[in-house]
Every structure is written in structure tokens, then in C-alpha cells.
Amino acid sequence: MNDRWIEVADRVWVRRLEELDQSLGLVVGDESCLVLDTGVSADAGFAYATAIRELTDLPWQVAYTHDHFDHWFGTAAFGESAVWAVADGAHYVRFGDEQRRKWAAKYRLDGREQDARRIAASRLVPPNCRVQGAVGLDLGGRTVVLRQVGPAHSDNDMVVEVPDAGVLFAGDLLEQGAPPSYDSAFPIEWPQAVEYLLSWKPRIVVPGHGEPGDYWWARSQARDLAEVARLCAEVAQGFLTEDEAAEHGPFPPGTMRTAIARWKELTPPPPEPAPQPEPARTLPPPVVVYDFFDYSVDLTGN
Template identity: 30%
Template sequence: MAKEFASKADLGEKVISFVELGKGCYGYTAEGDPNSGVIIGDDYVMVIEAQATPRMAKDVIAKIRSVTDKPIKYLVLTHYHAVRVLGASEYGVDEIIMSQKTNEMVEERGAQDWQSEFERFPRLFRGHESIPGLTHPTMIFEDKLTVDLGNKKVEIMHVGEGHTRGDSIVWVPDEKVMFAGDLVEYGATPYCGDAQLKNWPLTLQKLSDFKPKALVPGRGEALKNEVECQEAIQMTSEYVTMLYQEALLSVTRGETLKQCYDALMKNMTPRFGEWVIFEHCMPFNVTRAFDEASGISHPRIWTDERDVAMWNELNS
């Protein structure tokens, strides 16, 4: 390989935070690593995002047990990526919840995504040998599902495409707390390798219209007021909009993928280059943006072999 994946050098441990954002609503964040969420009702606990391995899920469970002994009954997976779902077995929940489109993506490309993500970012798969296999849902919904945790109504919704075509959000209306998955990032680069880039800003506008008072993004610190929530939504929208528009211009000019990548790195680094995992994400993001701008609406499946070939082409 001409140049190792940027993530291969990311070996440092992250500081975990477990922050209450509203009554019974918590954000589990890790300095730019994948976040999880927790909602505690009078009867049951719901977890949002499983983490990448059962071993890593144990730490989420330990944080939950520091504040409640109520049973963890529900696990919501906002999309299909391996770093979000493969730790599911550790929770022992009654129900694993996904949108219909997310379930379709697990079936279509879950195995390839697991291998691809593990090779790209091995630090995020600590204890990978404990993963029993792909995570499949026990409960599937199309547009909206409402769950009562005991005097705590939770709404799980697929409001539009963005980070993937199956993204869900979790909304606690009484507290106005949102768990946005990777539809929203804060100070972290959105991963767009499987994105629907033209639709993503439209979906983000729908999230903005909820006017959340607190929000757990896919990566980055938990947001504790409405101003921070809107800032994170807007920053994510600005990134994905610029990525797609710049790629569309490149395709219109008849440029190669490598020329497109070089141009976007030059133009986007001054504005977004300090965000977490910027160098790691950009080759995947530009490749997907170039594909979508070229008329490939359904993202091509990433494999270990495709990852390496793309990385070598763009970083030679």
C-alpha cells in the first residue's frame, strides 16, 4: 500500500463521558469515537447504538449500572455500520430495533462492511474475537415506532436518507432530546462512503425543525442546549453540501476521481481539516460523492480489496 489508512495510526485511548441531558436521557461519548445513547424509564432502559464489540459494550452497561438497575430491554441501531451494531449480543435485550431499510442493508452488505471497517480502523474493534456474528433485528419498522419505557415515551423514526439510506433518529418528546446517529456529527468528519448526499441536507432540515434542546451526535460531545444542537446540524449540512457540490463540479468538468480528490482536499481542508478523522474519511467521502455526482444513486459496496485499491489510487 502506498500509504497506510490514516486510521491505522490512531491508537490512543479516548476519555469516556456519560452525561445526563434530560430526565433519564444520557449521552455516552468518547472524544470523537462512536457514541451511544441511553434512555431510562420507570420500567425499562433503552440503548441507542451497541458499540463495535461485546467487550466495548460492557463499558456502556457499566455506565448504565452506575445510575440504574432497571432491565435493558431495547436496543436501537440507527444504521447498519459495524462499529455501531456488532456489540449487540452483550446487552441481552428483548428487542433489537432497526428500520426496514437498515435491515435490508445488513442483509445486502453487512458482512463486507464488517471486514472493511475492521481493516480500516482496528482500534475501534477491541475484543473483536467476542463478536458472535452479524446483528439482525427482532423488530423492524418502516417510518415510525413508539415505545413506552414506563412514563417515558420514545419515538424512533426514519425521517429521511443521509449517512445511509436507512438512518433512524430517536426522539424523547417530553425532554426534547434527540439521538441523531451519524446523521449529525459535532467537530467530527461525517463518514459519507454509503451516503445519499443530495438528500442528506433535506433530512437535516427535518431534524432542525424538531428544535431539540439536547442532542447526542454520532461522534463528538453531547450537546446540551438548543444553540449547540442547531450548530451541529448546520455544520454537518455545510460539510456534506460542499462535498457533493464540489464533486458535481468536478464530474461536470470531466475530471478523474484523483483530480476530484485533490481539488476537494485543497478546498475543504482549510474549513474542515481540524475535525476528527478528516484524513481517514475524505478518500471514502470523495469517492462516494464522485459516484453520486456521476449518477450512481445506490452506493457501491465497500470491501477490503476495494478500500485498498481506492486508497492507493488517491494517495499515490
């Protein structure tokens, strides 16, 4: 699959990438545009920025759906601009450095030396605009809503709603064509977050990876996420074993085991039973000793 544009609504595009089957976003207003996520490296970001300039020459702002490397390592290509995210810049820099080392090493082990160098050389651009709750962003004749969600797929998820077009950019809260990633997720809270997002019934839902879908596709995946949460609860109750939950879940066994392991990591162990006080020691009842007297009773009255 070559990188390509899909226009899902009026002046709302999805950039489908071959790398990681990723879906980036672009929303264009009359005065500016919003770029949703920027790709896996600075080189990928430059290619994306060039493709955007084929559609519009308006000034841009950038939004990060969350802090995983494939969604923001390409931002250096966009120069000086507002960058919106839920987590703060210090978190992005710290976590970004960890991810850069990890993924460069992984690509080298996979024999992808050039990709490893691209990630290692990417300049990290932390966000400079914080989203807490919801922010309405005026692009000129069109307002988009940046909404904090979760915890769900991560502890700093953000989605972008385009109400006038009926489009929801869901980030990695939803994925098409591959199971969702539970490595740093919150399995119990995740389905609740998605249900909340779908309450306004968007017409088009764009996942972080895979092809855009409709509302009913998103509803189906929300049910699968809820089933994972239910199976985790049944494992906790001892009704199912971990093997049973993994084999009979809505996603492949490997994904299910990751979800269960993550749930166990987040669930504190049951408290140790409080020590029971020793029963109070009671003294035995006193022993009453009666003196024995030999009485001779004269019944004659003498």
C-alpha cells in the first residue's frame, strides 16, 4: 500500500501510511488547518508535511492523540507551531527518549538499520499547548474540539471531533485491521471511554491505524473492548482461568494475555488480613473450699 489521501468529509482528510498501517489526519478551515499526529520519524514528518502542502497552504497547528512514538516523532518537519496534547512537555521528552532508544534497538534487531537511524536522529518536539477537559479550536469558519479522554489506551489520550462534518479522530482508542494494543492500556476504563466518545454518534470514525470506519463499526469494537473488561473481572472472581479468558476473548490470545497481564499490573493485591487480637485470657472461677463439720443433732429435745 502506498501512502495516500482519503477525503472523508468536506476538507477533512486521512493520510493512510504504509508504515504501521497508520492513519494521520488533516482538518482545514478558512484561516488555518489542524494536523493530527505526525508519524514515526522526522523523515516521515517531512513527507507528510509535503503532502499537506499539496492540499493547502494555510498555517497549521498540530495535535498529538497520545505519547506513543509513531504519533509525534515527525513534528520537527512542521517548524514553529502550536502543538496540543494532554500530557505536558516534560513527560513527552522523558518518555520520548525512552521510546527512541527502545525502537532504534528493535529496528536494528529486525535488520532495519536505516529506520533505526531515522528514529535515533529525529528531533523530539514536545507539546506547548495543554489540553485539560476539552478545547474548542477555531480554524476559521470551522471549530474542532480537542477532547481529553481516559485513561484508556494510554493515560493521556486525546481525540479530535469535527462536529460540522460528523467526523471523530479516535487515535489508538480504536484500530481497524489489527487488535488494539494493551501494553500501557487501562482494560477496565477503556470501553467506558469509547462509549462516552460515541455518544454523539459520529458519522465517520478514524482509527489510529487502519481504514476509517463508520459509527456501527466503532460500536462493534466498543463491545469487544467491554468483553475484554468483563473477562478480566471474571478472572479476578475465579470464575475463569487466564487460559480460558485468553482462548475465548474477542481478540487473539496474545492480545488477551497482554490485556490480562496489564489488568493484573494495575490491580493492587488484596490487603493482608488484619492480625486478630489474641483472645483475652480469663481466670478460672475461684475454688470455694467448704469446711466440713460433723454436727450431732439431738431430735429428742433433751
